[in-house]
Amino acid sequence: xxxxxxxQELRYLVALVDHGHFGRAADACHIxxxxxxxxxxxxxxxxxxxxxxxxxKSVHVTAxxxxxxxxARQMLADAExxxxxxxxxxxxxxxxxxxxxxxxxxxYVLPWLVPALxxxxxxxxxxxxxxxxxxxxxxxxxxRLDAALVALPIADSGLEALPLFDEPFxxxxxxxxxxxxxxxxxxxxxxxxxxxxxxxxxxxRDQALAICGATDAENGVEGDFRAASLExxxxxxxxxxxxxxxxxxGLGDARACGIAVRPLDGGIGRRIGLVWRRSYPKVRDLHLLxxxxxxxxxxxxxxV
Amino acid sequence: xxxxxxxQELRYLVALVDHGHFGRAADACHIxxxxxxxxxxxxxxxxxxxxxxxxxKSVHVTAxxxxxxxxARQMLADAExxxxxxxxxxxxxxxxxxxxxxxxxxxYVLPWLVPALxxxxxxxxxxxxxxxxxxxxxxxxxxRLDAALVALPIADSGLEALPLFDEPFxxxxxxxxxxxxxxxxxxxxxxxxxxxxxxxxxxxRDQALAICGATDAENGVEGDFRAASLExxxxxxxxxxxxxxxxxxGLGDARACGIAVRPLDGGIGRRIGLVWRRSYPKVRDLHLLxxxxxxxxxxxxxxV
DNA sequence: TAAAAATACTCCATAGGTATTTTAT
DNA sequence: ATAAAATACCTATGGAGTATTTTTA
Numbered sequence: 001x002x003x004x005x006x007x008q009e010l011r012y013l014v015a016l017v018d019h020g021h022f023g024r025a026a027d028a029c030h031i032x033x034x035x036x037x038x039x040x041x042x043x044x045x046x047x048x049x050x051x052x053x054x055x056x057k058s059v060h061v062t063a064x065x066x067x068x069x070x071x072a073r074q075m076l077a078d079a080e081x082x083x084x085x086x087x088x089x090x091x092x093x094x095x096x097x098x099x100x101x102x103x104x105x106x107x108y109v110l111p112w113l114v115p116a117l118x119x120x121x122x123x124x125x126x127x128x129x130x131x132x133x134x135x136x137x138x139x140x141x142x143x144r145l146d147a148a149l150v151a152l153p154i155a156d157s158g159l160e161a162l163p164l165f166d167e168p169f170x171x172x173x174x175x176x177x178x179x180x181x182x183x184x185x186x187x188x189x190x191x192x193x194x195x196x197x198x199x200x201x202x203x204x205r206d207q208a209l210a211i212c213g214a215t216d217a218e219n220g221v222e223g224d225f226r227a228a229s230l231e232x233x234x235x236x237x238x239x240x241x242x243x244x245x246x247x248x249x250g251l252g253d254a255r256a257c258g259i260a261v262r263p264l265d266g267g268i269g270r271r272i273g274l275v276w277r278r279s280y281p282k283v284r285d286l287h288l289l290x291x292x293x294x295x296x297x298x299x300x301x302x303x304v
Numbered sequence: 305x306x307x308x309x310x311x312q313e314l315r316y317l318v319a320l321v322d323h324g325h326f327g328r329a330a331d332a333c334h335i336x337x338x339x340x341x342x343x344x345x346x347x348x349x350x351x352x353x354x355x356x357x358x359x360x361k362s363v364h365v366t367a368x369x370x371x372x373x374x375x376a377r378q379m380l381a382d383a384e385x386x387x388x389x390x391x392x393x394x395x396x397x398x399x400x401x402x403x404x405x406x407x408x409x410x411x412y413v414l415p416w417l418v419p420a421l422x423x424x425x426x427x428x429x430x431x432x433x434x435x436x437x438x439x440x441x442x443x444x445x446x447x448r449l450d451a452a453l454v455a456l457p458i459a460d461s462g463l464e465a466l467p468l469f470d471e472p473f474x475x476x477x478x479x480x481x482x483x484x485x486x487x488x489x490x491x492x493x494x495x496x497x498x499x500x501x502x503x504x505x506x507x508x509r510d511q512a513l514a515i516c517g518a519t520d521a522e523n524g525v526e527g528d529f530r531a532a533s534l535e536x537x538x539x540x541x542x543x544x545x546x547x548x549x550x551x552x553x554g555l556g557d558a559r560a561c562g563i564a565v566r567p568l569d570g571g572i573g574r575r576i577g578l579v580w581r582r583s584y585p586k587v588r589d590l591h592l593l594x595x596x597x598x599x600x601x602x603x604x605x606x607x608v
Numbered sequence: 609t610a611a612a613a614a615t616a617c618t619c620c621a622t623a624g625g626t627a628t629t630t631t632a633t
Numbered sequence: 634a635t636a637a638a639a640t641a642c643c644t645a646t647g648g649a650g651t652a653t654t655t656t657t658a
Binding site for chain 2: 635636637638639640641657658
């Protein structure tokens, strides 16, 4: 392969075709006429084809040149498109960003996060994946996510985490429940209690179980019902089916729905953080995202 | 425009995506690993986009990279196509060659010329334009022909000519004509004779008129009939409508058709040559074509 | 003869190499 | 501890410049 063809040569080629004059084409390329001459000649040598028929009054493309010039134009357009693509994706939080988050965060975080980001970073195309923590971390490691919002801590050593906020859990019970009037609910009050829980895989389920010191097997209420969302659980509590722990953001208008909610003693809750691959290149974007998250936290959570 | 993007960089980019490993990609490109590293980094800087997420165990394209790589592949394919186009058009008499020739040569030259060229130069795509000399020379000057076969001499100073062969004219008359039995026909025998001629614009018409010393206005037979082809004229002579001069190659089976043909005294005839623009770049091709023409001359003409 | 392209050289920016350091598993 | 990428530094090819010659309309 005797000396590769160059994009620059093709630019010169096209300029010469367009101007039909070495001097003017050289000006257009901001090079000298001799440089253009030698570069065109070099290209002709590389291709083994005479591209131009020259006299001192005219420079005319040959038939062979025509086809080659057409392809050269295509290539230059593609080159321009690459630069344009770069421009589109450059800048802070620009282009596609795939964010994963757990289902117990989605309904409460996204409604304010998405507009806030759209506002601050108009070039951002945010893609949201709502899934269980385990799946999120897998997908993240497989480079199919840029980052994820999950409850900390996480085990994976290839990942890095930035704590964002602490979200307290609240005790939720039907109006008549014996703890419904307590000032605060203590951890020992919960010990051994059976809770309404989400389906397996939700980290919130595991956290709640851990708090009341129960294993998965021991728990279960009303035919071992497992809810798919916090909203469902809230409905179940309201109709007197049982008690549960709700994260602060999930309380919503619980009180208005006839549910008694009591704070938990001792700061029991979960810590939510942003997680990404250690090797993820756009760390600045991650911190910008984290900032945006922390700047718009809803009431009931403490930024950290 | 801070330092233009390079095809080479794109080759490296694609290689790195394909190998997912700097060392192996560098090997594939026959460069060192540090060179690849710096070139990739340079490209990233130029585009303002991080193209790869690196760890010491893996190199993974970013989302931004994916789109850019796709375009890069397209560009490299186009580059390959350009080289291929060059290869196709390289070599002696390869690719399209547009040859013009006058109508009084076409029917007699093409039947043997085309197969001969096809045989000697399989990569040649010969395109034939049959037209009057004036039009041919115009078209030639407008770069729409590569060369033309015409009767010499020609006036145009921007063109160059190579004589190929001399083609004698023959006197042709109906059987009973007074000159039909002459050993040779002399120029003075023709002086003032009225000839069957082709339509205006054919050089053969002008040459014949010149030989018998007549102007265009003085000539004309049988209601000033003007034939579009030599074949027509031959038919007219056979049916006794008049006499004419025929170029050697146009005699065909004239004798068998009841026409008397007699040689002309003094080497009266026309000189056929190949004509091209002085600036035409592939002079070697022209001489190869001339050689092919001279090597296959039919009987009745003398190469020169 | 005048305008344009081709040559002849000089220079330096940078692609590429070697040696080494840094990094991450 | 090791494999791999990044960095430092050096070399030299060739892109680009200026000056000049050659060409041809």
